[in-house]
Amino acid sequence: MNEETVVRTAVPRLVVTQDNEFWFRAAREGRLEIQRCADCHVLRHPPAPVCPECRSFDWDTVESSRRCTLHSYTVLHYPRDDAFDYPLTVGLVDLEEGIRLVADIAGVDRDELEFGMELEVGFTEHAHGEILPQLRRPRGSRS
């Protein structure tokens, strides 16, 4: 980035650890991976080093279908950060696999937001520089 395009954002840099590095790496490659206990197979998110159900430290991941429904949402107006356009719609979704995820929503008008509506997780480079999930209408659906 040159001087003119530098985004002044308050979003902290990601805290990447041995516990969550897989998730951010997959996101950069356009995949949504979910941590899974290798012993009892319970999924968990956000990532953590140990299974809260059986206390196993062994885990692998499964790739999400990225299909989800809107559990709750908000429309942000103030304060404004340079990394986003406002009003900014942010959703909390139930992924088909049964875990929750937060991401900003693109391409859905404020008045069209509905609890339970079907959405899909896409990936985009946010203005703060990270490639991360963004929620949108499922491909093939009418917009």
Added chain:
Amino acid sequence: MTRAGFSGAAAIAGIGATEFSKNSGRSEWQLACECVLAALDDAGIDVAEVDGFSLFTMENNPEIAVARALGIPQLSFFSRIPHGGGGACAPVQQAALAVAAGVADVVVVYRAFNERSGHRFGAGPPPFAYNPSTDQEYRNWINPYGLLTPAQQEAFLAMLYMHKYGATSEDFGRISVLSRKHAANNPKAWFYQRPITLEDHQNSRWIAEPLHLLDCCQESDGGQALVIVSTERARDLPNPPAVIRAAAQGVGPQQISMSSYSRADIDRLPEVNLVAEQLWRQAGLGPEGIDAAVLYDAFTPMVLLQLEEYGFCGIGEAKDFVADGNLEVDGRLPVNTHGGQLGEGYIHGVNGIAEGVRLIRGTSTNQPAKPVEHVLVTGGSPVPHSAIVLGTDD
């Protein structure tokens, strides 16, 4: 019900504050020293007698800085409590435990900051958010999508609560109107003589839907201190003791700071419920035994949710409990009689503890006509929680 070992053993004997403003014009360190001296003066205790401090981890003025500045010769007890306003009442618990155990005799709690003229919590993540540690790792999952401030982070809960129970923005607004009504009659309040209407609330700009500006507490400069001693000693001091009948902390399942979004019901507050159960057990009473309450009001929806989790009304029924006038000075449960953090000032909940003491002493500027024997004071949510029950001496 059996009472906890420390229930009734310690009391708040002194309260003291600076003015609550938008620009104090002096250092946070000075604010801390001023409010500590004011509280000791109120308690009638010499500054050199202080042997303990209990503070927030977020407090920028360490106990040793205040002890040094005030010439306090020695400290035998000092502790810190995390989680900001959620932990607001926990330093009082620490103080009560220390006094009851004989570890310290005079423990001072203070919170002092320039939170309006300095770093504003509503402006974005605080300076420590940029320290890459497990403590701040939770920000990975919310901050990069725009949820940067507390108002933005609890909006999901408020939105879902409205959807599930039919609560409206007006129902939240009634808390704001009530607080400003109380503040209008409190000369110490920033919004003294400046009440608002529900229409004002509705017309205030959006912050994070469903929260309007007037759903959000103030940002303030100021300091508030409390002096905790044994109840026995407090009886010989100038003011009636505000006896610490119960004091508790709580963390619930899958707790994350401001964003416990993986819980089945994100609009419930299990950590608050956990604190409530402990308080009732320790104090030997239930919600029906509480005469008035100071409920943490960083944002209005949390007052409704806390009314429910503490059992003053059923789940989803707080909007009706509020609309029926129960929170008014002459109601069943007068709430935030000082004007709350919406109306008086935002001293991270510690100014609310001082109002709890005034209600027990009978000196609130909005003192209910009925006898006030037990007052509940709570910390913030949705974060790890704390609360106390203050009582008259018996």
